[in-house]
Structures are given as structure tokens and as C-alpha cells.
Amino acid sequence: MKKKLAVLMSLTLVFTILAGCGSKSSNSGTSADGVTTIEFWAAPNPTQQAYWQKIAKEYETVNPKVKINVSAIKESPTSEASIQAAIAGGSAPTMTENISRGFAAQLANSKALVPLDTIAGFSDIVTKRNMTKTIEPWEFADGHQYVLPIYSNAMLFGWRTDILKEAGVNEVPRTYSEVIEATKKLKAKYPDKYLWAKPDLADPTSWKRWFDFFMLYNAASDGNKFIEGSQFVGDEKAGVDVLTFVDNLRKEKGLLSQNVTEPFENGVGVFTDVGPWTFSTWAEKYPELQYKENFEVSLPPVPDGMDPANAKTFADAKGIVIYASASPEQQAAAIEFIKWVYSDDQNDVAFFQETNLPPARDDVGTNEVFKPVFEKTPVLQEYAKAIPNAVPSMDNPKFNELQTFIGQEAFNKIVRGEIDPKTGWDNMKKAIEGELQ
């Protein structure tokens, strides 16, 4: 009896522990009454989450056979890591937004994504939404489309024109020598202020290079791809020019990479990358920051001798993916939902209004339906105008390692004055080529 009791207790313990470990579901997502449930993870941005929750509810009223659970992607430690952990743990959602081209390449390489172009109805979405040209650069090396881009931000630099004017700089600097000149005037007037104050400048985290190195590099190289397939094709002259520019800013004491709270908003720095999502935050938190009154936005500065009017910049573009682990019923329901959303231009207008993120469409700058959005927030016109100048991120599945090398071997060291620009570029190139082999 005692032996049986001991065995029973041991087995109970084992099964209790194992039951706690296993959470993988073989559920097709469709219930007995024919309702298919989709798990949709929206971007960890309150405005995007609110938009998708609202639109999902509307869709459920139109199509009661589909239930869409919208929740935000967990940001701890990063949204990418949360998605990876969910896939590894067998609890991936049906679909998520907020997927960059580089991360999609990682996921596609691991067979975690559904090639959207193989699902019936995908081409209808592209045509109806007027995004034939916009989606072209999103094609992957294997010829498939894994991401439906939702928005495309041509990243711009913001300038605190109020502080610059006080320092005697009346025009937004557009070339490297103009920026250096402005830095000298700024430091002469305000020794405690910096041209570019941003802790990320010294942080090697890969995605941070999109908002400093790549913005400047795309402008200096006229949109060179940097990495094409598994080849490093970086433009050395442009790269060294960028690093030299940053080095010169450091020499003029124009850089601050220490931890500091919202330096641009608080006037510690007068220049920084600004995405369109920022303006709704500023409206609430920094209402004194008014476009054309105390700040302006511009394309990145370019090396002397280049035309700054058409400078290229980085495209912070993200989109929706569907996961291979979802059941066929869920995949079909997901694509039908997307099809429904993008069959009506007003849904894109609502997205733009709610989030300030320009929809990834060919006609965002010309279609009259978006006019009210630009009237309400005029600065967004600058972002819409810059869309043709915006270069998307690389689609290499090793983008994380590769971009980390840019910081570790070159950019971060230049910011800290530990290396000269040419050596930095050479070291970075060597590390990247080693990783690509």
C-alpha cells in the first residue's frame, strides 16, 4: 500500500510539472460552431493597438465566423525576442504587425513565416491598396513576399530652430560643413548644449544604427544597399565620409552619448532623428514644441558637394506577417481579414490619423483622402514627400550581427574618439565580411 502511495505521489508530481511545462496546442483555431479564432499581435504602441482593436471589432460584426484577439506584442526584452520566444515555445500567434524587413528575413530563413504571395487573394490586396511599387523592394531573395508593409516612415532629422537661431544659425544646415559651422556657433553661445545628444550613439544594439549610421550613410551614398544578398557592397567613400563627419562633430564637442532624458525635447541637443510617431507624444508631453515655430524636420545632411534636396534616408517600414504554425483555417481567415481592411481607403486614413504613420501606399502623397490628415498635422507632409527617398533595411537574416558590427567596430568607437574613421570602416568591413562567409 505504502509502495503504491509512493509511486502515485511521484507520478502526480512528474505529471504536474510536465503539464506546467507543456503549452503547445494542436488546436486548429476553429470551434465546433465554425468560428475561427485569430491571435493578432499588434505593435507595442498604444495608438496602433487601439486602431487594430477597433478594426477587429468592426470586422467581427461583418464576419461573425471570425474572432480576432488583438493584443500588443510584449516589449520585454524586445518585441522581436518575444516573438521568437513564442515561436520557440509553440505559442506563436496567427499574425503580427511591426515586422521589419530584416527581422522578416530571419523568420523566413527559419521557415516560420507563410509566403503571403502563395495565399489566394494576396495580389488583390496589393492592387486594391495601390501599393504595387511600394511592395516591390520587399520581395525576398527567394522571390516570395513574406511581409505586407503597413507603413513606411522616411526617417527625418529634427532641428531645434529656436536654439539654433539664438546661436546665430538662421537656416537649417544641410551639408556637413554647414552642420560643423552650426556646431561651432552653438558651442560658442551655449557650451553646455550639444548638436547631437543621444545615448544610443554609443550603444552597439543593432537596430540603433538605422537611426544614426544608416540615415547618414543612405544620404552620403545615394541609397547604396550596403549588403546585397550575402555580399558586402558598402560604398567606402560614403562610409568614411559619414564616420569623418561624426568624428568632426565629436572634435567640436558636438556629441553627447551619456544617458540623458529626452535631450532634444529638453534642449540639451538641437539635432536628432525624428519619426512621425513622435508628434502625438509631443502634443501631449511637450505642447510647446511646434512645427516651424521652434523645430523643423529635414532630410539627412550630406557631404559637401552633394545635393541635399534629394538626399536619401532610412525607411523605417514595418508590416504584417502570418506564421507558418497557424492552422490553414487561421491563415485563410487572416488573409481575408487583411483583404477586408485594405479594401477600403478609409481604413488607411484612420490608421494614418490615429498613429501618424504614413500608410505604405504608392499614392499617400497624392490621394485626396489623406488631405485631412496633412491639414491636421502639417509636418507629416514632409514625411510623405520623402517616401521616394527612403531606403528600406537590409533583408539579410544575419542583420542583427551585421548591424552590431557597425556600432562595435566603427560608429560607437568614433563617437567615443577611440578610432579614426578609415580604420573604423576597415575593421567594420572585415568583421561584416567574416560574418557573411
Added chain:
Amino acid sequence: MEKNNNRLGWLFASPYLIFSTVFFLGPLIWSLYLSFTNWDLISPTYDFVGFKNFTKALGTPGVRSAFWVTYKFMIVFVPIVTAMSLFVAVIVKGLPKLKSVFLIGFFLPYLSSGVVASLIVKGFLSHTSPVQTFLRERLGLDIDWLGGSFSALFVVAMIMAWKFTGYYALILTSGLESIDQEVYEAAAIDGVKDSQRFWKITLPLLYPAIYTTLILSFGATFGIFTEVYQLTGGGPNYATNTWQMEIYSQAFKNLQAGYASAIAIMAAVATFISIFVIRKILEMWGKRNGWV
């Protein structure tokens, strides 16, 4: 009767054995297996790559830095935390009353979240914080605490020391309390001066407790992650890149679970060997002085 006792013993030990099998032995074997593959954490397929992950790891600056940074942390962290916990223990021991209240106060940081502590320190060291502004404007010191190789390491070591001081002080206080007062009285009769009391009596009799705290503090340096992750991300230029940080980066940032497993195995080997050597040195130290 003996047979029944054995069964009962196994029954009582079974929760621990099951727990260890599921959460320690299983993952260890799985990690060892993964270290010979190129699995990327999410792909359904992967290949066996032999010792490629290990040879690759040996040549990377990330792994090399993880190896050396751990010892650099030891050099800074262990003396500081030992001195601080010893100081706290001696002070608390001398208190006339409310000893446990003070000990709990010192112990609280150990229970606090490393994330919260790191964020507070980050704000404290911010360029525009009152402390930094004071240093800059009054003393002309503009220090980029988290941007300098040594200062970043020092800051992390100090947070760790703050966190662990109370815990080690608790152990040392117990050690101090266990020293019989009569030993001091006998020593006084034998002519031991007050200034010699600590070195001649307290330290030798406290050696077992000091040995424990030293082993624990050396061991703690192999597990540093939260503070580094929150404050420096392993930088600047790998200056604070610990084993845990490197494993995390490779597994969850670069999606190289197989490679990260190889690094984890290397970290485990480095940890076991280091702790073994440190133990031997401490034992030799104790024996040479006749403390054990």
C-alpha cells in the same frame, strides 16, 4: 524497517530529484546536445556541426571579453563587497539592541529588483541629474560613467556590492555571534592588545564564514546579467560583457541557440574550474595560517 526507511527517504527526496531532473539535468543534456548543432531557436530543422561552435566561440571578441570581464569584476567586486559586509557585520554586532532590524535593512537590497536598482542608478548618473550637474558645474568633472571601460565596470560592481552586502553581512554576523566571548577574555589575560583582537582572534575564528562569503561572491561574478543588460548592454566595447550577457545576445538577439549553448557550456566549465581553484587557494590560505 531499514527498507521502509529507504523508501520513505526516496519519497521525501523525490520532489527535489524530479525538480533537478526536469529543470537542471534535462536542460543540461539538451544544452550539451544543442551545442553541437546550428539550431537557430525557431527553425524546425538544423544540422550537426561538430565542434564548430566551440572553435568559433574561442575566436570571437564577445567570448574572450566574457572570460576576462568576469575576472575583472572579481577584482573590483569581491574586495569591496567583502570589506563592506565585514564592516556592516562588525557594526551590527556592536549594536546594543535592534540588531535584527538593522540587518533586515541591509538585507533588503538583496531582495530588490536588479532592474529597478539599475534604472535608478541610470537616472542617478544621467548627464542632467543633480549629481552629475553638481560634479560638472562645481568640481569641473564631466564623467561619462557608463561610457568609460573601467567606470562602467565599477558602477556595475558597486550595484552588485550594494545588493549583496546585507546578505553576506548576515552570514558574517552569524559567524561573529558564534565566537565565544570567553575567547576574547582569555586572550586579554594572555596580553593580546585591543588593536590585535581582530587579526589574532576575530579573523581566524570568523574564517569559515569569510570562506563562505568569498566563495559566494566569487561565484556571483559568473552570473552577472541584469545590471549589465540594463545599464551597459555589455559595452562600452565589451568592457562589461559577461558570460550571461554573451549567451543572451547570441541566443536571443542573433538567434543562434546552438552557438549560445556552446558558450554556455564553456561558461560552465570556466566557472567550475575557477571556483575549484579559488576554493583550493582559500583552503591553502586558511591552512597556512592555522585557521582550519
